[in-house]
Amino acid sequence: xxxxxxxxxxxxxxxxxxxxxxxxxxxxxxxxxxxxxxxxxxxxxxxxxxxxxxxxxxxxxxxxxxxxxxxxxxxxxxxxxxxxxxxxxxxxxxxxxxxxxxxxxxxxxxxxxxxxxxxxxxxxxxxxxxxxxxxxxxxxxxxxxxxxxxxxxxxxxxxxxxxxxxxxxxxxxxxxxxxxxxxxxxxxxxxxxxxxxxxxxxxx
Amino acid sequence: xxxxxxxxxxxxxxxxxxxxxxxxxxxxxxxxxxxxxxxxxxxxxxxxxxxxxxxxxxxxxxxxxxxxxxxxxxxxxxxxxxxxxxxxxxxxxxxxxxxxxxxxxxxxxxxxxxxxxxxxxxxxxxxxxxxxxxxxxxxxxxxxxxxxxxxxxxxxxxxxxxxxxxxxxxxxxxxxxxxxxxxxxxxxxxxxxxxxxxxxxxxxxxxxxxxxxxxxxxxxxxxxxxxxxxxxxxxxxxxxxxxxxxxxxxxxxxxxxxxxxxxxxxxxxxxxxxxxxxxxxxxxxxxxxxxxxxxxxxxxxxxxxxxxxxxxxxxxxxxxxxxxxxxxxxx
Numbered sequence: 174x175x176x177x178x179x180x181x182x183x184x185x186x187x188x189x190x191x192x193x194x195x196x197x198x199x200x201x202x203x204x205x206x207x208x209x210x211x212x213x214x215x216x217x218x219x220x221x222x223x224x225x226x227x228x229x230x231x232x233x234x235x236x237x238x239x240x241x242x243x244x245x246x247x248x249x250x251x252x253x254x255x256x257x258x259x260x261x262x263x264x265x266x267x268x269x270x271x272x273x274x275x276x277x278x279x280x281x282x283x284x285x286x287x288x289x290x291x292x293x294x295x296x297x298x299x300x301x302x303x304x305x306x307x308x309x310x311x312x313x314x315x316x317x318x319x320x321x322x323x324x325x326x327x328x329x330x331x332x333x334x335x336x337x338x339x340x341x342x343x344x345x346x347x348x349x350x351x352x353x354x355x356x357x358x359x360x361x362x363x364x365x366x367x368x369x370x371x372x373x374x375x376x377x
Numbered sequence: 378x379x380x381x382x383x384x385x386x387x388x389x390x391x392x393x394x395x396x397x398x399x400x401x402x403x404x405x406x407x408x409x410x411x412x413x414x415x416x417x418x419x420x421x422x423x424x425x426x427x428x429x430x431x432x433x434x435x436x437x438x439x440x441x442x443x444x445x446x447x448x449x450x451x452x453x454x455x456x457x458x459x460x461x462x463x464x465x466x467x468x469x470x471x472x473x474x475x476x477x478x479x480x481x482x483x484x485x486x487x488x489x490x491x492x493x494x495x496x497x498x499x500x501x502x503x504x505x506x507x508x509x510x511x512x513x514x515x516x517x518x519x520x521x522x523x524x525x526x527x528x529x530x531x532x533x534x535x536x537x538x539x540x541x542x543x544x545x546x547x548x549x550x551x552x553x554x555x556x557x558x559x560x561x562x563x564x565x566x567x568x569x570x571x572x573x574x575x576x577x578x579x580x581x582x583x584x585x586x587x588x589x590x591x592x593x594x595x596x597x598x599x600x601x602x603x604x605x606x607x608x609x610x611x612x613x614x615x616x617x618x619x620x621x622x623x624x625x626x627x628x629x630x631x632x633x634x635x636x637x638x639x640x641x642x643x644x645x646x647x648x649x650x651x652x653x654x655x656x657x658x659x660x661x662x663x664x665x666x667x668x669x670x671x672x673x674x675x676x677x678x679x680x681x682x683x684x685x686x687x688x689x690x691x692x693x694x695x696x697x698x699x700x701x702x703x704x705x706x707x708x
Contacts, residue, residue, distance in 0.1 A: 247415070256693075256694025257690055263413055265417070293427070326674050
């Protein structure tokens with residue numbers, strides 16, 4: 174049955190919490206890269222929220238290579254159910270991924286379907302040496318055997334609650350029933366619709 | 378002609394793509410935005426996305442066209458669809474099978490989309506009207522009527538170079554009377570908000586009342602027509618027009634309407650020159666222009682693949698919604 178008590182989305186984590194989480198993520202990434210002996214990783218954000226997080230992590234880590242961004246719309250597994258997804262952004266990988274160590278960045282880890290699609294995109298561009306997954310937040314509801322290596326925030330949600338990043342300025346993590354989300358299981362596969370602002374749009 | 382809106386489904390999504398007529402700016406912009414995303418597929422090592430995996434697209438070409446058929450085929454393949462190329466003029470119909478019987482047979486092979494090119498105006502509409510409900514039809518050129526994917530790839534090329542449509546001056550030069558490309562371009566340019574669309578042709582190749590019908594301005598002098606233009610689109614002159622009484626000779630046409638660097642001098646310095654191909658060098662334009670810095674003709678070909686991917690995936694995607702709406706899908 175449908176849930177009659179409609180909970181409005183509220184701020185779960187405000188900008189200072191998110192900033193602090195990203196500082197921790199950056200420290201963990203530095204340590205992980207050191208352990209694995211990786212000197213020059215390529216960072217790639219997943220549209221749209223993942224790119225916002227990746228831009229900040231990229232700056233904080235002081236990476237030499239430019240940031241890449243991936244759109245997974247054409248690799249989603251729900252095309253046969255819901256058709257084309259709105260707001261497709263061009264993917265942009267400024268450097269070849271062949272034999273490179275990648276840090277893939279997303280905003281929310283939920284079913285794992287987004288990451289499955291993103292890995293497929295990456296492997297259509299080339300053959301990376303390794304992929305590290307960093308997500309700002311993770312929540313329950315995994316549907317695929319995929320786990321992040323670095324996580325900033327852990328959400329414990331009830332019932333049909335969702336979390337979603339809004340941005341790019343200010344970055345806030347909302348929690349509750351979020352309108353405009355496709356009513357699909359594993360529905361985290363879509364890009365964020367909360368903003369039309371795309372900081373890296375590749376438009377001439 | 379049947380109702381142009383029949384190409385949209387109940388949710389206003391593109392089910393068929395038959396004509397630009399009746400499509401609003403929002404939907405045309407959506408096509409261009411998707412095409413922008415698909416352009417990147419050509420940069421991948423694996424030039425393919427899995428979007429339409431398992432779908433079957435049949436190219437029904439009743440009229441020859443290498444470029445259009447090839448780019449439709451490549452577009453379908455880059456979407457991971459399977460493609461059948463049927464050269465109808467030399468196959469079934471030649472054996473006496475009716476068009477509808479051919480369609481029924483293809484539907485029995487679980488074809489999801491027909492891409493139709495036909496010398497008869499309205500052929501794609503006819504096929505869309507008679508195809509099974511789950512099948513989408515894309516018009517790849519019908520008679521003098523419409524060539525909507527060509528128009529959209531031209532719009533895409535213009536947007537990539539000029540960005541905003543709302544301040545542009547676009548000149549279309551050539552056989553406006555017989556050109557399905559020109560008709561679709563005029564409709565698309567107006568729908569996207571181009572304020573100044575000019576058509577330039579000899580009097581024998583200009584439709585009566587084109588200004589009233591399409592909201593464009595008609596010119597009979599090339600130099601005057603391209604003055605301050607941001608975009609100059611040259612149309613192909615069909616050889617058969619030369620043999621009819623409509624045109625004196627290729628040479629004389631070039632003298633009056635052929636594009637040269639000199640005649641292009643009145644256009645804006647950053648003007649782009651387009652042509653749907655194949656070019657008749659020395660008839661519509663000289664090689665200096667065709668191969669010159671302002672020519673975007675080969676870019677149009679690459680863009681055509683991305684635009685056709687956009688249109689095909691939108692139509693195939695809308696089919697999914699349909700199937701779901703009918704309750705045949707249980708999530």
